[in-house]
Amino acid sequence: xxxxxxxxxxxxxxxxxxxxxxxxxxxxxxxxxxxxxxxxxxxxxxxxxxxxxxxxxxxxxxxxxxxxxxxxxxxxxxxxxxxxxxxxxxxxxxxxxxxxxxxxxxxxx
Amino acid sequence: xxxxxxxxxxxxxxxxxxxxxxxxxxxxxxxxxxxxxxxxxxxxxxxxxxxxxxxxxxxxxxxxxxxxxxxxxxxxxxxxxxxxxxxxxxxxxxxxxxxxxxxxxxxxxxxxx
Numbered sequence: 344x345x346x347x348x349x350x351x352x353x354x355x356x357x358x359x360x361x362x363x364x365x366x367x368x369x370x371x372x373x374x375x376x377x378x379x380x381x382x383x384x385x386x387x388x389x390x391x392x393x394x395x396x397x398x399x400x401x402x403x404x405x406x407x408x409x410x411x412x413x414x415x416x417x418x419x420x421x422x423x424x425x426x427x428x429x430x431x432x433x434x435x436x437x438x439x440x441x442x443x444x445x446x447x448x449x450x451x452x
Numbered sequence: 453x454x455x456x457x458x459x460x461x462x463x464x465x466x467x468x469x470x471x472x473x474x475x476x477x478x479x480x481x482x483x484x485x486x487x488x489x490x491x492x493x494x495x496x497x498x499x500x501x502x503x504x505x506x507x508x509x510x511x512x513x514x515x516x517x518x519x520x521x522x523x524x525x526x527x528x529x530x531x532x533x534x535x536x537x538x539x540x541x542x543x544x545x546x547x548x549x550x551x552x553x554x555x556x557x558x559x560x561x562x563x564x565x
Contacts, residue, residue, distance in 0.1 A: 352492070377553055384559040385542070391553055431494065438550045439510070440485075442495040 345370045347434050349443035357451050360422050364446045366432035367414040376408055376415050379431040381445070386431055389417070422450045454479045458543050458557035464565050465530065465537060473528045473560045475543035483549045484526040488512060489540040489559075498541075501526055502549045530562060538564050 347368045356362055366376070375393045379386035390399045392408035392415060399406050403422075408415045419426055429445040456477045465471045477484065483502050487495040497510030501520040515534025520526055526545075530537045543557040 347494075349494075374550060375552070379556075384540075385556045386554075388553050388555075433495075433554070435550050439497060439500065440550070440554055442487075444492060444494040 345434075345436055345441045347432055347441050347443040349430075349432050349446050351446060352444065353447040353449070355449045355451065356422055358423055360450075361418065361420045362422060362448060364417040364419075364430050364432075364448070365414065366416070366443055368432075368434045368441075369413065370434045370436045370441055372437045373410070374435040374437075377433045377435065377440070378406055378415075378417050379433065381429040381431055382427075389430075419448075422448075424450050424452050426450050456543055456545055456555055456557035458541075458560050460560060461558070463560055463562045465562060466565050468532045470529055470531050471562070473530070473541055473543075473562070475526045475528065475557060476524055477526075477543075477545045477555075477557075478524060479545055479555060480523070481545035481547055481555070482523070483546045483551070484520070485544045485546075485554070486510075486516075486518065486526070486528045487542045487544065489542060495542065498528065500549070537562055 350365045378389040390406045395410040403420045406417045427450045429447050431445045432443045433440045459474045485500045486498040496512050498516050499518045501507035517529045541560045544554040
């Protein structure tokens with residue numbers, strides 16, 4: 344059975360801290376891995392990863408994929424209160440997207 | 453602006469009642485999806501549709517029904533057979549089935565009276 348596991352489930356940090364969110368997977372016919380940020384309602388797209396070892400960056404956020412060990416990490420440096428959200432990892436298999444449970448991040452001022 | 457519109461934002465269902473959640477997209481996407489989100493359980497796939505007049509059950513389709521009569525529209529009906537309907541429902545679309553990224557609507561929170 345396909346599965347995606349995210350850790351930790353929740354995390355509380357202070358502004359300025361660096362956080363690392365984890366996503367491991369076992370999915371048949373892996374095609375890509377996606378990261379989303381869900382602040383209020385609609386998840387917003389962050390990154391799509393298809394190849395191992397190539398880091399994607401956007402400002403203070405970065406992500407990398409390891410297809411051999413079947414995991415991805417999402418790093419957020421110099422966290423801000425606006426980073427508080429649920430971060431979702433999804434893996435695209437043969438025809439569908441399999442989501443993890445998400446990591447709830449809270450950044451305290 | 454292109455996007456996905458879900459309505460209503462909040463919906464209350466009485467015992468034994470069917471309710472329909474609306475999802476409309478103007479992104480010209482072929483594939484559309486319905487997900488259910490419960491606290492601590494991530495997103496679970498209810499139904500998906502690859503093209504007009506075709507749809508498939510996802511992982512938790514029991515108690516739900518859909519239709520895809522137009523490319524832009526993919527309404528979800530929560531029937532009285534769904535005994536635990538309280539959840540946040542998200543509609544999504546993609547260019548093709550499993551193709552690149554999903555685009556999401558803003559969701560509908562369904563509660564039982």
